[in-house]
Amino acid sequence: MQMHGGSERFPTAMSTPDTRRVENLLRELDAQRTAYIDTFTKVHEQITQTLASTVSKDVLRSGTPPASQQPESRSQRSQRFSESRAGSDKHVTSRRSPAGLSPLPASSTGFESDSDDGGDEALYVQTPLEPQSFDLESLRAHLRSHQWDKQTHRILDGVVGNPSRLSETPLIPNRRGKLEDRSDHTHYQVFDVGPDGSVLPVDFSHIEKDFGRAMAFWHAIKEINPETKQRHAVGRITIVREPSPILFGAIHYTMNKHFDMNELLGHLFADENSSAKLFRSFEDDARRQRSFVFNFEYFTLIGKDCEPMKWQLAAGQEDRKPWHISITRCSSVVALVLNGPKIKEVKNPRRRKAKDKGPVYDPFSSWQVLNIQCYPDLQASLDVHDSTKHYVNGPEAFMTTILGEFRDAYRRFSEITKRISKRVRPPLEFMFDSVIRDKLLFEDDEYTMARRYFWAHTTLGIMNESIKALVDAYEERFTDEVWEGKHKTLWPLLDETSTRNKHYRKKMSLLRAEFDLILARLRRLVDENNDRRREIQDLREDLFTGTSIQESRKSVNATETTVQQGHNIKLLTMVSIFFLPLTFVTSVFGMTDIDDPDYRDFTIVTCTVCVPFFVLIGSLNSRRGLTWWKIKTQAFFAAMGVFFAWMTGREKPADPPELMAVKSFDSQSRADTIRLRRFSSMQNRNERGVVRGETMVEEPSSRGEGDRRVEDGLALAASVSPAVRPSFGMGRVGTSRIAEMWGDERERKRRLTYGEDV
Structure with missing residues (x-):
């Protein structure tokens, strides 16, 4: 490399060996990172099992659980899982993850990290989340008494308004295997964020192993910061994918205090474009004033062994053809709530306003992020949040979750584009197989190719509109002021010179660069989709052209057949007409009453x-x-x-209009015939005189007489009807070109004789 000014000057593009080396190093780095995460998970599970077995032995010796694990009241006890398996929430609590056990040292919780980001706790949120706890009986009462709107009632179909279902014991399924409500397809991730910004998964894998995934999710969300926990969390991230109706109800119950859950579930159900609802300081609902919502609406391919929810738009199984691509409309919602006190109030700039001022809350207060995903494809990213990350506050975790959704959206859109391109583009055998060429060039009886091209062209257009709405929702809301902490209502920083705020802006700038990359990919995908649409349009025009030519040939053949059939029918008719009178005569003479016919x-x-x-x-x-x-x-x-x-003896009736027109035409024709004969005789006499060499100029009287004859003839010719008027200069009505030529010659001689211009 060339040296310039004491520093290396890198070339504009790396050579191929360098590129391969970098790719190999990146692969090794990813492999090491994956191995590290797997090892950390195994160690975490081993510590959990060891502590659980130790606590279980203490319980067996003493007969009662430790005082730190006893429930505060009888109402907070969970219901038994089943009659055949003894155990309660108290027993399950004894097997809780290290985040909920007091004997576990703080260093093993994941809240303290050797990373540079986690070194100074003053840079992160320090206010812990408010402790809360829920039980199944309270959930049952909530499902019965809450006023559900139409949309949430549709999402909770089969649970809300179904007394028999709400009376079942247990309310949440507690067994493994395939379940009727598809709770076994639900996947979840719950993370607690500590005062140093570190992320720790809330693990209930032992419950999932024994009682199923639905019950494990319920135990993950029913408690926040219990008293048994040595170091409380300042933030929580809850991600749930493809929840069943009963788990939708559980989310609604546990999160309704912090979020307007009717609004969030309504976003999932509504058929709308992606949107961001961030500036809500002037809302009437206090929950909306504290919360920030980003709604994703687009499409995805239906995964194997997956089914869309009943309220999602998707093609039915009976409508799917062999070439059909199974697509469903999907949605997700990402919401952030800030639980701290308000730091200031801002004036409402709207002309028609219900409130003059609205509160603005501290971005460094305790927070929760909720992400509900309804994508029946099993393709969601599971590494958006992990133990290697440290979140300064709730807005950073909120934006990181949104970034993960953007990446998943790009991957899903790209997969749909690839599937559509594969369906509409001619295969490689097209170049060599005439049967495939004819199949693509000429339409069949079921209009297969026309339907396929129309669907693909329209679907790509709808996808582009969805991508543009997704990009616009981000760009219109997250402006430079938001990223720099200078916005009046969205996460403002009161002291921009503080170390904590500088650290926050630095991390947000890095996050913004990642957003710019994914948005550039989405824009390129829109351009690719437009190119595919133009290709499909050209293929469709070629199909129409080839099919039109084929149909034209078929029409010509059909016309020839029709003409031949017409001739045959005409011949048959003529033969029938010929024998019809003969049949009549023979029938008359064939009568037996006629004797001795002659x-x-x-x-x-x-x-x-x-x-x-x-x-x-x-x-x-x-x-x-x-x-x-x-x-x-x-x-x-x-x-x-x-x-x-x-x-x-009556008067002569008036002729009908048709007969009057016929008589008028006949009388006019007879008058024109008489005039034409007189004019022809006059013209023939004049012509005979010219041929014999007779000059009428020598005798004035004769010439005057001739002029009068010509004038009379011209007047007579003008009075003749145009329908029967012959060409001027012809003595008789000619029937050949020679007669017309003779007529023209006679006309020329006549004009020379009378001195007229030729």
């Missing part, structure tokens, strides 16, 4: 009947003959009407 009479009758009939049919077979017969028939009926009027 063949001469038979011949006369046959000719009398058949010949007029054939003439009539032949004339009616042309348009001219049909018009002639129509005119004659109308004239006949008119004459009959006159005759009957004369016979009865």
Whole structure:
């Protein structure tokens, strides 16, 4: 490398060996990180089992649990899991994770870390979360008494409004295996964040092993900062994926004090674009004033052995074709609540306002983050939060959770684009197999390719709109002022020069850079989708062109067949018409009442009947003959009407409009014929005089007479109807090109004779 000014000057692009080396190092780093996390998890589980067995032995010796683990009141005791398996919440508490045991040293909880980020606790939130505890009976009462709106009632279908279900014991399923309400598909992650910002998973794997995942999730969310815990958490992150209706009710019960859960569940159910609701200081509900919500709405592929929820939009199994891509509309919500006191009030800038001022809460107060994901694909990221991270406050954890959702959204959108491209693009065999080419170029009877192109083109367009809404929701809300802590209502920093606030802005700037990267990927994905749409449109136009040509050829063949059938029918008709009068005559002469028929009479009758009939049919077979017969028939009926009027002594009836038009046309035609004959005779006499060399100029009287004849002829020609007027200069109506040429020559000679311009 070239040295410049005492420092290395790196080339603009690394060579291929360097790139491979960097990739190998990154892979090794990922492998080491994964091994570290696995080892930490195993150590954590081993410590948990050892402590649980130690506490169990103490309980067996003394007969009662330690005083630190005894419940405060009878109402806080959990219900027994089942009659066949003895045990209560008191027994389960004895097997709780290290985060809930007093004998465990503080260093093993994960709250103290050797990392540089976790060295100074003054940089992090120090106010612990308010302790809380819930039990199943309180949950049952909440599900019965709460006023559910229409949307949340739909999400909790089968639980709310179902007395038999609410009376079941246990209320939450406590067995492993496949469950009817699909609680076994629910996945969760719960983390407690300590005063040094470290993240510790709340582990109840021993309950999940014995009583199922639904019961383990209930124990993870029913308690926060119990008295048995030596070092309390200042923040909590709760992530639940694909919860069943009863677990939706459990989330609603435990979180309704901090969040407007009807609002959050309504976002999951509503058919809307992604949105962010962050500036809510002027809301009437105090829970909304403290909370910040980001709602994700887009699409995903349905995973194997997964089913969308009843309220999610998805194609039915009966509508899925072999080429069908199983897509469902999915949603998630990320919410943050700040539990501390307000630090200031801001004025409401709206003209129509219900409140003049609104509170702003301290971003360094105790907090909770709730993330509910409804994606039936089992593709969510599980490494968004881990023990290697240290969160300064709730906004940082909130933005990190949103960043993980953005990454998952990009991965899901990319997978849908790949599936659609694979379905609509011609396979490689297209270049060599004529059968595949014909299949893609010409449409079949079920319009398979047209349907496929239409669906793919429209779906990619809808996906682009969803991606744009997702990007806009982020860019319109998280401005530079928000990231720098200068916004008036969204996480403002009162003292920007303090060490804690500087550390917070530094971490937020790094987080913002990661957001910029994922947003750039989403924008590139929109461009790729637009390119795919143009390709699909070209393929669809080629399909329409090929199919149109094919249909045109089929139409020509069908027309030829129709014409041939018409000729055959006409021939059959003519043959039938020929034999029809003969049949009539033979039928008459075949009567048994006629004695000794004479063949001469038979011949006369046959000719009398058949010949007029054939003439009539032949004339009616042309348009001219049909018009002639129509005119004659109308004239006949008119004459009959006159005759009957004369016979009865009445006035002559008025001719119908059709007959009057016919008479007018006949009289005009006769007058035009007479004028035409007179004009032709005059013109022929003049022409004969010119041919013989006779000059009418020498005799003034003769020339005057000739002028008058010409003028009379021109006037007569002008009075002739255009329908029967011949070309001027022709003595007789010509029927050939030679006659027209002779007529033109005579006209030229006439004009030379009378001195007119040629």
